[in-house]
Amino acid sequence: MKVDGRSYRTIWLKPGHEHVVQVINQLKLPHSFEVTDLSSVHDVCAAIRGMLVRGAGLIGACAAYGMYLAALEAPDADFSTFLLQAGETLKATRPTASNLAWAVDRMLLEVTGAQSPTHARMLAKEAAMAIANEDVAHCERIGSHGLGLISQIAQRKPDQVVNILTHCNAGWLAFVDIGSATAPIYAAHAAGIPVHVWVDETRPRNQGAALTAWELGQQGIPHTLIADNAGGHLMQHGLVDMVLTGADRVSRNGDAANKIGTYLKALAAHDNHIPMVVALPSSTFDFALRNGVANTPIEERDADEVRFVTGQNAHGTLETVRICPPATTARNWGFDVTPARLITHLICERGICAASEAGILALFPEHAGNG
Ligand code: MRU
Numbered sequence: 308m309k310v311d312g313r314s315y316r317t318i319w320l321k322p323g324h325e326h327v328v329q330v331i332n333q334l335k336l337p338h339s340f341e342v343t344d345l346s347s348v349h350d351v352c353a354a355i356r357g358m359l360v361r362g363a364g365l366i367g368a369c370a371a372y373g374m375y376l377a378a379l380e381a382p383d384a385d386f387s388t389f390l391l392q393a394g395e396t397l398k399a400t401r402p403t404a405s406n407l408a409w410a411v412d413r414m415l416l417e418v419t420g421a422q423s424p425t426h427a428r429m430l431a432k433e434a435a436m437a438i439a440n441e442d443v444a445h446c447e448r449i450g451s452h453g454l455g456l457i458s459q460i461a462q463r464k465p466d467q468v469v470n471i472l473t474h475c476n477a478g479w480l481a482f483v484d485i486g487s488a489t490a491p492i493y494a495a496h497a498a499g500i501p502v503h504v505w506v507d508e509t510r511p512r513n514q515g516a517a518l519t520a521w522e523l524g525q526q527g528i529p530h531t532l533i534a535d536n537a538g539g540h541l542m543q544h545g546l547v548d549m550v551l552t553g554a555d556r557v558s559r560n561g562d563a564a565n566k567i568g569t570y571l572k573a574l575a576a577h578d579n580h581i582p583m584v585v586a587l588p589s590s591t592f593d594f595a596l597r598n599g600v601a602n603t604p605i606e607e608r609d610a611d612e613v614r615f616v617t618g619q620n621a622h623g624t625l626e627t628v629r630i631c632p633p634a635t636t637a638r639n640w641g642f643d644v645t646p647a648r649l650i651t652h653l654i655c656e657r658g659i660c661a662a663s664e665a666g667i668l669a670l671f672p673e674h675a676g677n678g
Pocket of ligand 1: 361362363364474475476477478481487514552553554555565566567641
């Protein structure tokens with residue numbers, strides 16, 4: 308997508324230095340646009356854990372490049388053990404998004420059968436690039452399928468704006484390019500459908516305010532930032548036509564884990580008869596998970612993310628301030644799970660389906676036996 312008119316992906320190999328991975332540093336947005344070098348699997352783990360890169364698709368692609376860097380670092384004599392250990396360390400960085408473990412396992416599979424460590428390093432590079440390219444292609448297809456849903460709403464209200472509410476950032480910053488939830492929005496905008504996005508601020512890390520508002524602004528999509536708790540009120544007053552979010556892990560029965568607060572939007576959407584749509588590439592499905600509400604691993608992060616906020620002061624300097632009494636304790640769950648019964652549609656690269664085992668397996672029949 309474009310940043311100040313120039314095209315970027317969120318991750319790439321440094322031109323002329325292909326043992327270095329470059330990423331957009333999301334900790335700096337929206338205040339400054341900076342690119343950071345990752346030169347080792349250790350750097351990649353730190354970047355994922357510290358959320359310098361974040362979002363399900365991107366942490367998957369970043370883990371894939373991390374495995375490539377691990378292959379470059381691995382001593383010939385101990386190649387496989389080194390790679391397996393690097394994979395375990397990467398998987399432990401963040402627990403909720405399926406894409407991370409999926410990418411590590413796929414990288415390990417891609418290098419099995421290599422004739423030598425040198426051959427494995429070459430295969431690892433190709434596989435990491437393929438995973439990144441597939442991520443882009445899948446988001447593009449999600450955009451085409453989702454465009455159909457937005458067009459249907461636009462046809463029902465000619466000459467009026469289609470209002471879409473989104474939570475967190477399932478945009479191009481959360482993937483390699485384009486995004487999952489944003490893909491249909493970008494496609495509708497390109498098709499000339501007037502769209503407007505309500506952007507939930509997404510406490511405590513404010514991915515909506517810092518990232519979604521920034522990326523929609525860069526692409527020229529009309530949007531308005533709202534407090535997390537405003538959505539229900541807007542829905543009651545006819546100001547939301549569709550809730551469209553991403554997902555970090557979707558179970559076989561269609562339960563969708565996404566950023567904390569998504570469940571409350573789904574409840575409000577259900578009460579107001581508004582479609583609740585979840586967009587995801589297939590790498591976000593956990594086909595082995597039968598009950599997402601009960602068994603999705605939910606990341607709990609540092610309580611200080613709730614107790615403090617960081618932003619730019621009037622002098623343009625970043626400041627972190629405490630928003631509660633000094634002794635107040637806090638808890639900080641990163642994700643919640645929206646039960647399938649509250650989800651109107653899933654949009655994947657293969658099409659649109661019901662959030663149910665039957666719906667999902669109709670699109671992914673090769674997983675019918677894997678439950
Ligand atoms: O904690 P994050 O920022 O990595 O969370 C991921 C998200 O941005 C959301 O949950 C998103 O909607 C799904 S990721 C495509």
